[in-house]
Amino acid sequence: MSDELILEMRGIRKAFPGVVANDNVSFDVRRGEVHALLGENGAGKSTLMNILYGLYRPDGGEIRVNGKAASFSSAREAIQAGIGMVHQHFMLIPVMTVAENIVLGVEPKKHLLLDESGAEQRVREISERFGLAVDPTALVSDITVGQQQRVEILKALYRGADLLILDEPTAVLTPQEAGELFQIIKSLQTDGKSIIFISHKLNEVLEIADRITVLRRGKTIETVPRKGATEESLARAMVGRDVLLHVEKTAAKPGDVLLAAKELHVLDDRGIEKVRGVSLEVRAGEIVGIAGVDGNGQTELIDAITGLQKIESGSVTIAGTQLTHASARAALDLGVGHIPEDRQRRGLVLEFSVAENIALHDYAKRPDARFGWLFPGRMTNRAKRLINDFDVRGGGPSTPAGALSGGNQQKLVAAREIDRDPKILIAAQPTRGLDVGAIEYLHRRLIAERDKGRAILLISLELDEILSLSDRILVLYEGQIAGEHTGEVSEEQIGLEMLGGRERSAA
């Protein structure tokens, strides 16, 4: 690794409506080094790299590649400058072979035809040269995810990339595959390639990186060499000491177990196991918070409990009754309330009015309907009551839900769920995208419902929220419970577990 800078990004600024994704971000990469970009969801890592790769234009700042000023307006230009990117969601065509995917756009020709054997030959050559074993004739849909990733890397190398950007590469890999990836990265390094490794996982970053830059909420926090950095120091930089929203709450008085999951295994839509043996209990009158970085199985866990996804093995018991098959209706009738994490896609029908949305679960029952006939008047009355109770602003019962602000939409969803008097309330990212006032309101509401004896399962990506609201905290990492805490626990400890760090016993 030399000291020569292959890449410099200085003062990069990029804003989207409502959020500043990159706020005066600066970092640089030396030739032949592995430089890790560390940060939580929303820290701005992906935006920064998309700017580098020509997919976004920065609002301000400058980029220098090999000392020369550069600005890319398309991926093609970035590729020509020697930058290659392996996206988190692969840009591979499943029905085509490995070789076809790699040579797409720069196909070798034999007269007018595609030189298939030539393509295969060249792919074999570079795959041997860089130690990335793939079968050029295999269909992408037939190979493993780890192999697909190698194909993506080969795609970049085939086009002469000197700087490789790997965006959360281990998110889709098994631990063994991740190990293989690290071997590959090391061998690429010896070949003189430079690598930007984007991640939120501390242990990996410490294993592979030469230097580490930490981003938080769009700003560069620090850039440190690997020597001397520890998981704790990095966790502190990533998570930071932000103002905690303190909520007044008395101690919890847990009662009966209302929700129990035993050895739960759930697959996602693509058949990948996302929940790998989770057991948990939530009692009446307590808030259990599940902390974890997005993508570690939270969504699938919730879907299994609410009947929206099939349970592969294990069981879910709600107030003593087992939820046997995937049916949202059954779960709803058993007393599960669910504030979904994506209120616009799942929680609300934006084109329906407020009143119609409030009726979303129970429109077919009394009082909203009788023998199939709807009574909009009764829906409206109930809506008026809830709008009052939950202080939903921005419209009345007949306003389309899409016209409300995010905070009020969320209040609407919460109002509907709580009004059904569920035994268990699952709140997934309940304050995502909300302003402080709405957040405060919802937090107070959740505590109040807890005190009424409901069992509340809170899933959030915001550590502060988990810490301030939960009576008990579980940490979910890669589909398994990585830690369980009652009572006082430090942010760093939780942060560590969320990021795959090793557990330290409480002092």
Added chain:
Amino acid sequence: MSDVPVSHRQPGPVTRFALRLARLEGASAVLVPLATVILAFLMGGVVVFATQHGGIGTRVHNTLIAYNQILDGAGINWFGHFFRHPCLGFIPCHIASTNIHFPGGDIAAYNLSQTLLQTTTLVLTGLAVAFAFRCGMFNIGGQGQYLVGLIVANWIGVDLAGMSTLPHILIAISAATLAGAAWAGIAGVLKATVGAHEVISTIMLNWIAFWGASWLVGGGPLQDPTNPFDPTSSAVANSARLPAFWGTPNFQALDISVFIAIGALVTFWVLLNRTTVGYEVRAVGFNPDAAAYGGINVKKNLIRAMAISGAFAGLAGAVDMLGYLYHIGEPDIPFIQVGFLGIAVALLGRNTAVGVLFSALLFGGLLFGTTHGLAAVPHPVIELQLAPNLTWLIEGFVVLFVSAEIVILWVWNVRKKARLPGPARPASTMEVAA
């Protein structure tokens, strides 16, 4: 989520498209269809203009006259007559130039009654397409479902001849409606179970119905046995014919199907807005994920929506057969347009009841005005054989403009610039690749 069929998961192109149309409110709801129609007529006018003879002035003049004559053919001038001479609309009269005696009024009255007859059918086929759209599906199969209804109505109308009127009519209409529902239901089932796209299934079913109907009346069991060389079906028994009230029965008088159509419009609106069925259909159409989350069975609703949609189209067939056609011949079948026009009617009418009504009036007038209506105009500027094609053209332009929603976007932009009050722009999930 395992509940929602893969092909219907995220708001796909058709769902977003349908919801955008149905969500137009206030001034947009009228402006957009109006602007679309004007634009389409303009384009049609360009074609007429281009094929006239003479200088530009003459051509423009002739084009305008052509449209005026089409409107006359549709009977719109009856309103003018009515207001100027209220009695004229109902006094029997004799039109010297055409040598036809109209017992129920003058020729404008006749034209208007015929337009309304066409409108009736178009309302029903339009409702069929509109209902499916509200559930996020494209029912192109209205033509086939209409034919199925037509045939079944003829069969029952002929075969059960000994019955008294009311039960005979009721049975015929019910059977035809159910048949249409079943025909569309096939596509619904295919979609819900194996995810087959309803466009492909309904197109195939259209042609199966076409050939099936052609055979049935042309050499098959429904052909009139007294005329073995004429491939036409038997005529429906008198007991099954719908009573008429304006005009002479022999001249295709306006029958009570008008009221059936109005009833269908009301049913459509009530079903969608006042029943749990309609609630589910709309929820699935707008947002299948949220619907599943709400406990709604998405697959069941897909089938149900297609079946109801087919029922409307089948009813259209019944009402036409029992109302004024009374029989159908094999050569007529390829010229039936109403199933396809239903698509334009629904799209122009933004898939709502009121919209379908006005849209059907427009196309009904256009359809009749360019075919038989023009026949009675003394000196048509536009040749008689050309005019029906104008309907196809205008229909095509309407559907084309609606497909790109360019008029919607244009009206929105105009309102934004003029800062006119209006509803919030619907949250459209643009297909930005992740």
Added chain:
Amino acid sequence: MNTWAADFYNPVGVRLRDGSITGYAGILIGAFAAFLAIPPIEARSQLWPILVGVVAALFGVWTVTRGRHRLGWGAVAAGVLGIGLGILATHSAPGNLATVFDATLIGETLASATPLLFGAIAGMFSERSGVVNIGLEGMMLMGAFWGVYGADKGGSWAVGLVVAAGVGGLLALVYAFFAIHLRANQIVGGTAVNFLALGITGYFFVQLYNNNPIPAGVSLLPNVHVSGLGRFFERSVGDLSVLTWAALVLIPVAYVVLFKTPIGLRIRACGEHPRAADTVGINVYLVRYGCVVLSGALVALGGLYLSDGPEGGGQFSFNMTNGRGFIALAAMIFGNWRPGGAAAAALLFGFSAAVAQRLQVYSLQAETLFHVLPYVLTLIAVGGVIGRTVAPAADGKPYVRQ
């Protein structure tokens, strides 16, 4: 995946254990059961179709037990259908059969299939690049009218050829603009194209010919005479139109272009994963425009065959295509968006139409059956009975460049 070595040791056993092979075999055997009863084999005993059909059904049941349910039941259905058709055939007089099923039927099949071949290949190019083209029917109709008009006024069928392709391509260009740039709903847009084509061709047919049929003497598409290969060949393929031969040549050409050239790879990439194609520098919009315009031009040639070919004789009539564009679409789907499959389907549907034409004299029921067969088969295919029909992944979704 099976390797060479494993197959080598027990080839028959392996093949029997593979559910998909026994399933397709069952379907073929079922078809054979019907084929037995018609010339040239002309078995007269009902026993033969029954036996063979039962064998097909057994293959089907075996396939079901191997886990391929839909394919297996398809084979059973083919067996039953084969028995039914075979028995029907044995009932009719041998003389009738010989009149219906003789060598010229092959020629007529190819003739009927010509517009279907053009249409299926055309649709395939468009959809492979990611644009659904429901408007094939309308573009074919435009080619039929404007092509014969060009041949009439231009004095030569070659002029007609150019005009047809040009007009088809032009209409396709308009459609492409709406579908690609304006991101219109492609199905609705395609429907509009069909309406417009009906209106334009109907209108101008009346206008330009003063409501009369096209006068006789229009330069017709020439036929290609092949002789010296024996009676069978002469009677079957000896006198086919030049466009028929062009259509047959088109099949392998389309295969090579789509699967063996760089541009074909890019086309397929645009249809499967346009974003991936975009990130490697392919101009998705340009590729899609090109493919849609090509599809319009090709299918218009199929339309020209209808009006200016041996069947049309230089005449045009309102809505001349009468659903052939949709049958071509069905053939493309049935053939799983592959040139070989689409061609096979087009030939099958052409066969069906040709048989229907001949059966008219004998039995109206049978005629209707064969007219309806393509549509029923496609419904079954779409229902996933004969394996899954897999459209290009991004087919029909407008692509938004970031």
